[in-house]
Amino acid sequence: AxxxxxxxxxxxxxxxxxxTVKCTYSVSGNPYLFWYVQYPNRGLQFLLKYITGDNLVxxxxxxxxxxxxxxxxxxxxxxxxxxxxxxxxxCAVRGSPGRRALTFGSGTxxxxxx
Amino acid sequence: xxxxxxxxRHEVTEMGQEVTLRCKPISxxxxxxxxxxxxxxxxxxxxxxxxxxxxxxSGMPEDRFSxxxxxxxxxxxxxxxxxxxxxxxxxxxxxxxxxxxxxxNTEAFFGQGTRxxxx
Numbered sequence: 001a002x003x004x005x006x007x008x009x010x011x012x013x014x015x016x017x018x019x020t021v022k023c024t025y026s027v028s029g030n031p032y033l034f035w036y037v038q039y040p041n042r043g044l045q046f047l048l049k050y051i052t053g054d055n056l057v058x059x060x061x062x063x064x065x066x067x068x069x070x071x072x073x074x075x076x077x078x079x080x081x082x083x084x085x086x087x088x089x090x091c092a093v094r095g096s097p098g099r100r101a102l103t104f105g106s107g108t109x110x111x112x113x114x
Numbered sequence: 115x116x117x118x119x120x121x122x123r124h125e126v127t128e129m130g131q132e133v134t135l136r137c138k139p140i141s142x143x144x145x146x147x148x149x150x151x152x153x154x155x156x157x158x159x160x161x162x163x164x165x166x167x168x169x170x171x172s173g174m175p176e177d178r179f180s181x182x183x184x185x186x187x188x189x190x191x192x193x194x195x196x197x198x199x200x201x202x203x204x205x206x207x208x209x210x211x212x213x214x215x216x217x218x219n220t221e222a223f224f225g226q227g228t229r230x231x232x233x
Contacts, residue, residue, distance in 0.1 A: 043224035
């Protein structure tokens with residue numbers, strides 16, 4: 001089985017401040033972890049993924065994510081938030097052997113205040 | 115590439131009517147996924163296909179839902195008869211994997227979704 005938890009429904013941050021959106025996962029095999037962003041009335045857009053290698057993964061729009069195996073976490077981060085980063089963020093995992101479909105978390109709404 | 119194309123973007127129908135949602139995956143992609151998004155349940159996988167063959171349909175809510183993929187460039191999700199609780203945004207996504215490359219590390223590309231309202 002595979003599952004993802006995003007413990008925060010919403011994260012508020014001031015523009016220019018660093019942001020973190022939390023994600024923890026559970027899989028039976030090696031984890032393949034993804035972050036997606038959804039803007040209003042749009043589909044999900046891929047941001048970044050962790051497969052193997054460096055624990056810090058860099059993605060689109062200045063976002064990065066840190067994989068922590070001992071804590072089974074994959075938190076999304078950005079050093080300096082922009083108002084335009086305000087959106088819904090989904091963490092997803094693939095980890096059960098042979099299961100290609102992604103399992104998504106419940107989503108975290110990021111609100112960046114000017 | 116135009117990306118994953120879904121139609122219609124919005125659909126309003128009366129309870130009991132048949133609804134058909136359509137998806138054109140990215141050309142050359144060989145995996146296709148149907149997801150449903152609601153406020154209460156978030157993003158749920160309904161079904162996915164590999165090379166036009168349904169692999170896992172355990173997420174399909176009930177027999178009223180059916181999905182087909184007659185060829186590599188087209189898929190449909192049908193609800194018959196529709197009910198108000200089917201109201202949601204339905205997303206189609208596709209991905210590509212190559213022989214010899216781990217299919218687990220390929221990202222999925224999503225369409226813009228179909229917002230279905232059943233009244």
